[in-house]
Amino acid sequence: MNWIGMFAIYLALYVSLVGIALSFVAGRTGSRRFVLASRFSAYTVFGAVSLASAALLHALVTHDFSLQYVASFSDQTMPLFYLMGAFWGGQAGSLLFWIFKATLFTALAVYINRNSYQDFMPWVIMVCLTVAAGLLIILTFGSNPFEAYTVIDDPTVGKGLNPLLQTPKMVLHPPALLTGMASMTIPFAFAVAALITGNFSNAWVEAARKWILIPWLFLSIGNILGGMWAYEELGWGGYWAWDPVENAAFLPWLTSTALIHSLMIQERRGMLKRWNVGLMIGTFLLTIFGTYITRSGLIESVHSFAQSDIGPFFLVFLLTMMVLSTGLFVWRWKDMFAEQRLDSPISREATFIFNNWLFLSMTGVVMFGTMWPKIKEALTGQEIAMGPPWFDKWMVPLGLLLMLLMGIGTIISWRRASWKNFQNNFIVPIAAMLLISPALIAVYWNLRGVHLGVNPDGMEAGYAMTSVALCIFVTATIVQEFYRGIRARRKMHKESIFTATIELCIKQKRRYGGFIVHLGMVFCFLAFAGNALKIEKDVSLRLGESVTIGDFTMTYEGLTERNDREKTLIVAKVPVVQNGKLRFNLHPGKAIFHASPQMPTSEIDIRSTPLEDVYVALVNYEPNGSVAAFKVFISPFTWWFWFGGVTLVLGTLICLWPTRDSLDKLRLSPTALGRAAVFGAAVGLVFSPLIVWTVESETSWGSSLRFDKITLEANTPLVPNSTSTLPVEKAISPDATQDAS
C-alpha cells in the first residue's frame, strides 16, 4: 500500500508542474483546450493528494509500522479517533494534510468558478498549483510520510502519540488551523491573478471576499480550540499566553480581519486597491511565516513537538513566494489607483481605514514581541523574554480602541457624517452606554464581585470598566441596527417580527452576519474585562486541610491511584463549599503515560459558569498523598470567551451561507427543507464545542475521572478474562503507606 502513497505524491507533484505550464498557456492565449486541461490538472492534483492521504490513513488504521511515520506517531492501543489525529499529529502528516486542504479548496474554487471570472481562472489555477507544487516539493524531499524502515529495523510496536495531544480538542485544533492556512491560498491566488492580468476592477474583490471568509472562519475556530486546549491541558489558568506559535496563528487572523473590512471600501467606493492587494499578499505570506517559525525550531514554544529539520525548505518557499508576489505588486503599482478619494475623516470609510491601521498596529506589536527576543539574541547574544505583561501593555489599549471603532463603524454614515446622522444614530447607543454600564458594574460588584475579595489596581479596573462600557455601546449599535432593519422590513413587507428577523439575515447575510460576528467579539471582550478580577493562588494542603479563595472553600481529601495498560492516573478529591453548602467535587489529577513517563500531563478540573470558572490543577504531591500542591484560579466571565467564539463562528456561517446562485453553481437543489436541515445541522455543529464544554464542566467527563469510563468501556469487552487490563484502584493515604511498609 505504501508504494501507492509514494506514487500518488510523485504524481501530484508532476501533474501540478504540468498544470502550471498548462494554465500559463491558457492564461496567455485563452485557448479553450488549455483552459480545460489546466482545470482538470487541478482536479487531478487534488485526486492524487487524496489518494496519498487515504493511503496514509489506511497505514495508520492498520498499524503498518513499516512506515517510519506510523511507528513514530501511533501505537496499537490508540483508539480510531486518535489514530486519525495522528494523521496530522506529526510533521510529514500535517504537511500532507495542509496540501490536501489546499488542493481541495483549489478544486472547489475551480469547480464553482468554471463559468465565471474566465479571465482570472487560468491564473488562479496557476498560482494555486504553484503553492501546491512548492509544498509537495517540501513533502517529497524534506519530510515524506511514506519513508519506510529497512526490513531489519522494522519495529513491531509504535511509539504512540504525544500524551499532550491525546485530547479531543487537540485532534480538532490542528486541522482547523491547517485548513485556515491552506484555504488562504485561494483569495491570495485571486489577488495575484488580478496583478498578472492588471484587472483591478471589483471582480477580484467580489471573488476574494467570499473565499477570505473561509480561512478566517477556520483560523478563528483553530485559535479558539487551541485556547481551550491550553486552558484545559497546560495549567496556565488562561486561554491565551502570547506563546510565539499562538502568535504565529494570530498574525494572519489579524491581517485577514483587516482585509475583510477594507475590501468593503474597495467594493463600495473603489478605494484602497493597493492596500487590499498588499494586505492579501501579506496575509498569505504570514501563514507561511507562521509555519516556518513553528516547524523550524526558530522559537521556543509549547509547540516544540512540531519542530523538525524542514525549516530551510519553508524558508526557501517563503522567500520565493515573497519575491514573486512583491515583484508583481511593485510592477503593477501604478495601475492600482483609487477611483475616489476620502471625502471626510468623519465617515464610515475613514473609520474602516482607522480600523485597518489598528489591526496593522496589533500585527506589528505581535510580530515584534514574537521576533525581537530572537533578533536581539542573534545581534547581541543577550537573551530576553517578552511575556504576557508586555503584550497586554500594548494590546489592551489597541483592542479597546478597536471596540470603539467597531461601534462607530456600524452606525456612522458613508462619505461624510452629518450632525443629523449623529442625532439619528449615535444618541441611543451613547445613552445606553452611559446609563447601563455604571448600573451593570454596580450591580455585579455588589452582588458578586465584592465576595471575590479582589481589589484590582487602578489601571486594570479602568480597562475593565472601559471594556464593559464599550461592550454596551457596541451591543446597543447592533440592537439598533436590527431594530431599524426589522422595522423597515415590516413597513415594506408587512411581516411579523420573527419573519422579518429571519428574512433580514437571509437577504442581507453579509451585513447581519457581520453584526453577529461583532456581537461575538463583544462577548469575548466581556471575558477579557473579567480578567481584572481573576484570582490565582498556589496552595499546598495537608490531608483534610482547607483553603478559602474568594468565597470558595476547598478541602483536600486525599489522592487515589489508578493503573491501566496505558498510564498511571493520580486523582485528587477536592470538595468545594460556598456559603456553607457543598457546591461540587473537583477531581484534578496527573496522568503518567507508560510510553513517556518523563512527561506527566495535568488533568485539570474546571467548573465553568457564565459568572466564573473555578479551575484547580494538581501540581505536585507527596508519594504517600499526605500533602498536595494545587494551582487554583477563579476566573470571572471566562465562559463568555467560548460563547463569544461560538457566536463569532455562527455569524461567519451566516455570511458564508450560500445564495441561490451559489447553489445553482454547485448544482444542488435549494429546497427550503433541505436548507433548513443543513442550517440546523450547521448551528448544532457551531454550538457543539460549547455543549461539550458545559458537559465537561458539569460532569466527571471533564475531570480525570473520565478515564475510568473510557478504560472500563474500552478494555472490559476486549479481554474479559484478563484482570490485568482492568483499572486497579488504590487509595493512597499515609496509613496505607505505613501498613505496606
Next chain:
Amino acid sequence: MTLLFVFLALIFTAFTLYKTIRPFLGSRQGQLRVELLDNELRNIELLVARKTALVQSLRELEYDWQTTKISEEDYTRFKKSYERQAIGIMRRLDAIHGGRAWEQNIDDELNRRLGDINQEPDPNQLLMDYYLEEVDNAMDDEALISKQSATTAEITCEKCEKPLTADDVFCARCGHRVAHDTTEQSDESFSENSKTANKSLRPEVTQ
C-alpha cells in the same frame, strides 16, 4: 473503510487525469472545435455577474437610506449612478439577444404601473423596480436566456421565410416590413418565458 477511500481516490485521479489529456487527444478538427469559444456566452456571464453585484449594491443602498446611514444627496447620486450602469447592462444584453422585447416590456410595465398607482411616478424608480424584479427573477434563469436566443433565432420573414434577426426592420431578400411583427413575437415569447420563469420560482417563493 479506509481501503474504500483509497479505491475512490484512485478512480477519481485516473478519471481526471484522462480528462486532463483528453483535449489534446482528438482529431485536429475536434481540437479546433473545442477552441471556438462562445464569446457571447462569456459576455452574458460577465454582464449577469455585474448585474448581480449591482442588484446587491442597490439593495444595500436602499437599506442605508432607510436606516439613515446615507445623506439624501449621496443616495440620489449613487442611485442614479447604479441606474445608469444597470440600464447600460440592459442595453448590452439586448444587443446580445438582438431583440427589442426588453425595451417594449419596460414601456408596458411602466404604463401598467402608471395606471395602477394613478399618480405621477418617478420613471427612473419604475424602471429600476422593474429592472430589479425582472432581472432578479427572469434574467437569472439561464434557460430563459438560451430560450430567448432560440426564439429570436426562429424569426423569419412572413413573405419569403428568410431567417431574420430581431434587429431587422425590413427583409433583406424581399423588402417586406417586419419590425412590428418581430416585436410582437418577442413580446409573446417574453410573456411565455416570464411565466415559465415565475412558475419555476414560485415553489421557492412560497416556501
